[in-house]
Every structure is written in structure tokens, then in C-alpha cells.
Amino acid sequence: MKELDCRGQACPQPVLITRSFLVDHKDAGDFCIRVDNRAAAENVKRFLENSGFGCVLEEAGSDFLIVSRSGMPEGLPQEKMPEKQDGGKRKILVMLTTDRIGEGDAVLGAALMKNFILTLKELGEDLWRLVCLNGGVRLALKDSPVLPALRELEDEGVDVLVCGTCLEHYGLTEKKAVGSTTNMLDIVTGCGVADKVISF
Template sequence: MKEIDARGLACPAPVLQTKAAIELEGAVDIQVTVDNPAAQQNVQRFMESKGFSTRLDSEGGDYHITGHAAEGAAGAPTSAAAPAKRTPQDEHQRIVVLCATDRLGSGDDVLGRKLMINFIKTLKEMGPDLWQLIFVNNGVKLAIDDSPVLDELKAYEADGLTILVCGTCLDHFNLLERKKVGTTTNMLDIVTAMQLADKTISL
């Protein structure tokens, strides 16, 4: 069994080490140890995206994610957040909206928050071209329990929109347990999504 000790490593290092073990070394049995829940969620989700069955054990502040490859696992998508590259038959754009803040503009925070609320509520006008909504840094506060746009985000997700929320950012603000919408993600998924997108809108 391939064993990886990724304790103390910042995102996305635990996922990248797991990726290298699976894709470059061909590991079919792997155990990754991390020391925070954001890394645990990201590593476990990555393994499962590669076709691995997983088991989670915790001990003290450590998380041990054990994975076993199913037949054909190596052909699974590289990122849980991003599907295969575009084909000529695709009729819609892939627009990624990257929110690194919970307000729009600078000068007046109250106005900025109102503008962001209106922006999120109006995103539905993009229709099926809106592909992924990604929250990083202060933007993750829009995905927690007291978010003024939580209902709208839940509705978007229910309609099929992929919403990614940075796990490192949630952990930094001590908000991991308060996230109520979207998938806890890592920089590998974010970079992959931006690479495959036709357009990225950054706020």
C-alpha cells in the first residue's frame, strides 16, 4: 500500500501528492493522512473521482483516507469539479464566475454588499452558459449559514450549477462547519475549471 503523510501541508499539496501516486506511480491501494477536515474532504473526493472506493478513519486530529482502485479507475476524470473537454456538439458556453469577495467594488461596504447580493441573484440571467460558481477568500462567506444569498445559491445548485467553495479559505475563517451550499474544493479543481472554461469572470 502506498502511504502518504500530508500533515502540515497547505492546499493543494495533499491532493497533488495523491494525484501523483495514482496517475504517475499507478497506486491501486493508497492511504493518505492529513490533519484538517478541508484536506480530508478534498483528498477523499479526489480519490472517489478517480474511481477509488474510500474509507475514512480519524485519530486525534488526524484523518486517514484509505482508497482502493476499482477496475478501470485510471480512466476516471482528473478533477471532480471538471468534466471532459468541450466537444463540437456543446451548444452553450462554459462561463466560470470566480468570487473572491462578499461585496462588489470599494468605497462603501454596505453598498458593496448590496451590489453583490443583486449580482448573485441576477446570475440566473446567464442561463445555461453559467457553468461553475467558485468562491475563494472572503467570497466563501456567501456560502455559509447566514449568507443573504443562501436560498438563491441552493436553488442554483438544485438546478445543476456546480458551486465550489475553497476549503483552505473556509478553514482560515473557521467557517468549514458553517458551509451550507456547494462542494468544498481545492486549488487543483479551481485551476482545472478555469482551464476548461470558455470565459472566467473574476470579482
């Protein structure tokens, strides 16, 4: 079995290395990717599934293996980027880089962010993706005051993504309670295809 050793690689390198491997090996057969942190493992697994590969995540000591074998059930259908069409619904991406809005009073800032997230549903079907990164990852934790609102948005089809590197940096990986762990490749690609990006 071919093994890609991506230990010590910063986000989004494990995903980029995996993608490059798959481009060079159209019939990859059995292969696995070894990483040394959970965020990278979840990012690679999500990428493979979205690319149509069945895979499993296994722990190997302090490392993680994402294993894909021939004959495994296929992953999710390849992710399709939204197409911009005249008269069609827009694709709005909301990027939350903090858990509060504005400078000044922290309590007021947190309350404003909560109200902002509660009001996001007014965008209707135009709201496509919500990305939490840096301090914004705190919004997706088990004790977040906006956790129910984020879960409701996700249940309604909004793609909620949480930066894996940021979770690792703050030591919060195990506390994430909503959304999919993501990487900078997903974030950059999403910004590139969105009709509008709103950032706080």
C-alpha cells in the first residue's frame, strides 16, 4: 500500500499533497495518508470523500492514517462549486474571524455577534457557506451561545466550516460541536466562487 507521509506539514499542505498524488496516480489503488494531528486528518478525509473516495480514519500511536482501499464504498459525490447564473440565487459566503463584532466593549461585541448569527437566516437560500477561523472558531464550540443557531443553519443546508489549524492553535479541536473541519484550500476556493463574501 502506498503511504504518503504528511507529518509536520502545515495546513493546507496535507490536502495539497494528497490532491497532487491523485492527479499523478489516476488509478491509485490502495493508499493511505499519514498525518500527525487530528485537524489535518479530518481535512484529508473530507477532501477524499468529496473527491469520491471511500476512506476510513485510523489512529496509529500519536499519528492518524486516512486509508483508502479498492472496493471500499465510494465517498460523497465530487463537490460541485456553485454556478453563477443570471436570475439564479446568489452564493453568499460569511467569514467570521472573531467571536464578537467591533472594538470596544467585549460583552456588547459578543451580543452583536449573536444577533448577527441569529439574523443570518434572513438571507434565505442565498446563504451558502459560513466559515469560522481564528477567534471565530469559538463560535462552533460546545459551550458557544450561538451553537443552536449554527446547528439550525447547518440543518437547513448551509455549509458550516471550521478552520482546523485555528482549532489546533487554540487547543480546541475536541470541543468543536458543529460544522466540518476545513483548511485554507477550502476557504480560498470558496471565496473564489462565492458571489459575495461578508467578513467580520
